[in-house]
Amino acid sequence: MSDYVRLEVEGGIATIRIDKPKMNPLNAEIQDAIAAFAAEVDAREDVAAVIFWGGERVFAAGADIKEMQQMSYVDMVARAKHVGGFATAVQRIGKPTVAAIEGYALGAGCELALACDFRYAASNAKLGQPEVLLGLLPGAGGSQRLPRLVGPAKAKELIFTGRHVDAEEALRIGLIDAVGEPGKVYELARERMAVYVGAAGVAIRHAKEAIDRGLEVDIDTGAAIEAMLFAGVFATKDAQTGMVSFIENGPGKARFESK
Secondary structure (H helix, E strand, O other): OOOOEEEEEEOOEEEEEEOOOOOOOEOHHHHHHHHHHHHHHHHOOOOOEEEEEOOOOOOEOOEOHHHHHOOOHHHHHHHHHHHHHHHHHHHOOOOOEEEEEOOEEEOHHHHHHHOOOEEEEEOOOEEEOOHHHHOOOOOOOHHHHHHHHHOHHHHHHHHHHOOOEEHHHHHHHOOOOEEEOOOOHHHHHHHHHHHHOOOOHHHHHHHHHHHHHHOOOOHHHHHHHHHHHHHHHHHOHHHHHHHHHHHHHOOOOOOOOOO
């Protein structure tokens, strides 16, 4: 793990907090810690939703450039799968995830946010993929997740220029999902994530898998994935609880156990 990343769980909501002064650079140690915590919260029964947060000043201003500058081609060949792997580990959390963004979310920080299901940002936040300004390109999934979120033309413009996007534009193009007051985004994230505490966690996990896997294939294959996962939830206690509750009490009154 890392002294600069910590996991806190309260009321069914996990917070993975990045805290490395002064700009939360995502060096190799922090990337690996994020990946490890992502696997932990995915497995924990007391976690229904996950918030990624960098504090009230900055989310994460990118990778550790001083660390990368010392790496050779051979070094990066060995490391590259881990650079992309930490964001993939976040994407594979089978529970709702959100990036609570204050200040900058740039480079690898933006890529961490892209790997979450939702992104909430302060009105003064700045997002972007500025790697080309260093003679590089996104290496933690930005070239793949950004076009899927905002479309290929807009993603190319953002990646090719490396420019920063403010919260207003980010909301308009679909890069973020909500805007909050500076210093209040974590509270907004907790409020929005609270709805998943006590929800049908297995059904949510299966729905997330159906959506994410379906986006990578043709619609017929996606429908087959959905059908398999839909049938699978009939083996859960939650499904029986939900259907019986609906018949007896109407919608929205079931008490689930995520089993």
